[in-house]
Amino acid sequence: MRAGSHVSTQGGYKMAAKRAMQIGASAFQYFPKNPRSLTIKTFDPTDAAKCAELCKANGIASITHSPYPTNIASEDAAHRERTALSLLNDLAIAEACGSLGVVVHFGVYKGEDALEGYKNAILTLSAVASQWNGKAKLLIENQAGDHTDMGMTIEELAQIRKLAQDPHKIGFCIDTCHLFASGVWRGERDAEWLDKARELHILEHIAAFHLNDSMYPTGERRDRHAVIGEGHIPREGFEWLLQHPDLADTPFIMETPAGKDGTHREQLALVHRIGGAS
Numbered sequence: 001m002r003a004g005s006h007v008s009t010q011g012g013y014k015m016a017a018k019r020a021m022q023i024g025a026s027a028f029q030y031f032p033k034n035p036r037s038l039t040i041k042t043f044d045p046t047d048a049a050k051c052a053e054l055c056k057a058n059g060i061a062s063i064t065h066s067p068y069p070t071n072i073a074s075e076d077a078a079h080r081e082r083t084a085l086s087l088l089n090d091l092a093i094a095e096a097c098g099s100l101g102v103v104v105h106f107g108v109y110k111g112e113d114a115l116e117g118y119k120n121a122i123l124t125l126s127a128v129a130s131q132w133n134g135k136a137k138l139l140i141e142n143q144a145g146d147h148t149d150m151g152m153t154i155e156e157l158a159q160i161r162k163l164a165q166d167p168h169k170i171g172f173c174i175d176t177c178h179l180f181a182s183g184v185w186r187g188e189r190d191a192e193w194l195d196k197a198r199e200l201h202i203l204e205h206i207a208a209f210h211l212n213d214s215m216y217p218t219g220e221r222r223d224r225h226a227v228i229g230e231g232h233i234p235r236e237g238f239e240w241l242l243q244h245p246d247l248a249d250t251p252f253i254m255e256t257p258a259g260k261d262g263t264h265r266e267q268l269a270l271v272h273r274i275g276g277a278s
Contacts, residue, residue, distance in 0.1 A: 001242060001275040002061055003211070004028040005254040005264035012044065013051035013097050020060060023265040027208070027251035032064040032093035032102070038086040043093050052098030061251045062099040063139065063173065063208050066090050072124035073107025073117040073150060080120060084127045087138065091128070094136040100207045100251070101137035103173045106151025106160070117150055118160070126165035139173040139207050144181035145221035152182040154193050158200040171205040175255075176241070177212035177226075180233050183219035187237035194244070203246060211238075211252040211271065225256050228267045228274075235274065242275035 004025030009016045013030070020028035033041035055062055066087060074080050090102040107124075109117025125138060132138075140160060143151040150156070161167045179185035184193050197203040213231030215224035229235065242252065252271065259266045 001272070001277060002027040002249065002251040003253070003268060003271045003275070004060075004251065005256075005258075005268065006030065006065070012047040013093075014047055014054055017051045017054045017060060017062070019263075020062075021054075021058060023263050023268055025264075025268060026059060027061040027063075027253055029063050029065055029103070029208075029253045029255070031067065032090045032097075033067065035065070035067045036069070038067055038069050038082045040085065040089045041093065043096070045096055048093065048096035052096065055098050061208075062097065063101055063103055063251065063253065064090055064094045064097070064099050065103045066105075070104055071107055072104060073109040073121040075109055075111040075116070075120070080124050084124055087128045088131060091132050091134060091136050091138070095134040099136055101139040101171060101173075103139045103141050103208075103210075105141050106143045106156070108148045109150060110148075114149065117148075121150075122160055122163050125160065125170060129164060129166035129169040132169055137169055137171040137207060139171050141173045141175055141210070142178050142182070142184075144175075144178040144223035145183075146181070146223045152178070152184060154184070154196040154200060154202055158202050161202075161205070171207040172202060173208045173210060174206055175210035175212060176233065176238075177210070177214045177231075178223060180214045180218050181216065181221055181223055183221075185237070186218045187232070187234040189236055189240040191237075191240075198246075206247075206250060208251045208253060209241075209247075211254050212256055227256050228254065228270055238274050239276075242271065
């Protein structure tokens with residue numbers, strides 16, 4: 001089982017990998033640039049290469065998370081254009097750091113025609129994929145339903161990838177809190193959503209999980225992450241997921257509140273116990 005948490009890039013990308021190693025993580029997530037801006041970042045390729053080398057030498061997997069303003073479904077064409085350029089920048093950084101890909105939310109559309117939102121998302125993903133030739137992938141993240149009805153179901157994930165140009169450049173990052181908040185998962189073992197993911201050929205394209213507990217009960221569509229073991233997702237649900245043979249090499253990365261020491265060290269130890277690690 002691969003597991004870790006989101007870490008800071010203060011001091012550079014290699015330093016982010018070192019932070020992950022310091023808590024015993026075998027996976028981590030980081031922001032490739034300022035998380036509050038779509039401004040293109042000119043990054044240090046030497047630092048990125050050192051991050052990639054350190055991760056490869058120690059068997060550590062990583063993913064990046066696109067900045068908060070990223071919105072592939074926006075009704076604003078200019079914003080979608082900025083989003084596409086930003087994502088290409090994120091992908092270049094991810095590639096240089098040896099990361100699996102860039103997490104991008106399914107998107108929020110606030111116009112009157114919901115179908116237009118789906119169309120926007122597909123066009124934006126296609127615009128990015130058609131211009132990208134690296135190994136790092138766009139990783140679409142399922143949504144909790146707190147800001148939009150879009151992107152909560154496995155069927156939607158399958159369709160957006162199928163309809164986008166160059167779908168082989170697109171994968172997924174599944175958030176457990178979002179699954180739970182949306183009501184797609186109630187925290188049970190042998191959940192239907194995983195069977196559906198297998199049936200629709202989503203399972204083999206899941207590059208990572210966001211391993212988050214939920215502050216609120218299932219179906220309330222409130223995206224509030226809780227410390228692992230302190231939220232509403234049953235332990236048996238986490239056990240089933242973390243011990244699932246089809247996900248043995250898939251990174252599980254926490255975006256939960258840090259512990260008293262400012263790290264996820266204690267939560268990571270708990271995750272390893274839940275996952276059956278000795």
